Amino acid sequence: GRDRVRAAAEATKVVARKGVIETLGFGGWAPEVINGRVAQIAFVAGVGAELATGETLPTQFHDHVFSLAFVSVLVALASFMPNVQAKKFTAEPTSKGAFGPFSPGKEMLHGRLAMIGLAAAFAMELHSGTPLFAR
Numbered sequence: 001g002r003d004r005v006r007a008a009a010e011a012t013k014v015v016a017r018k019g020v021i022e023t024l025g026f027g028g029w030a031p032e033v034i035n036g037r038v039a040q041i042a043f044v045a046g047v048g049a050e051l052a053t054g055e056t057l058p059t060q061f062h063d064h065v066f067s068l069a070f071v072s073v074l075v076a077l078a079s080f081m082p083n084v085q086a087k088k089f090t091a092e093p094t095s096k097g098a099f100g101p102f103s104p105g106k107e108m109l110h111g112r113l114a115m116i117g118l119a120a121a122f123a124m125e126l127h128s129g130t131p132l133f134a135r
Helices: 003-012 020-024 030-053 057-062 063-086 102-128
Strands: none
Touching: 003 030, 020 030, 030 063, 030 102, 057 063, 057 102
16 A cells, blocks of 8 residues: 555656756866766776777877767767756766676766876876876
């Protein structure tokens, strides 16, 4: 009886969405999450391309500006898709919770590590002029 009604109400409950200022503002979740996601992709792609071609990260950033901008916009748009499609959670990672070994906290940590790693590798390669991850 009551438990079924309560379960049905929970199943159809729509989560309140935050406004643009709360989402994209200084204290919002989006800037760091999106930058972390872009940094993770850039780090893996940059190191992979460096291993394959021998080009340094600064050279890759210089020669492939459109590709970097395209992926950045694509990741930003994809980050907001749950707001368009999902009913039980929002685009904010903490609204969904953990999924197996994946959690919002781990995503944030990995994004921060990727940002630091990308900046450090970029600076070191810019200073030395040689690939850090050379074959």
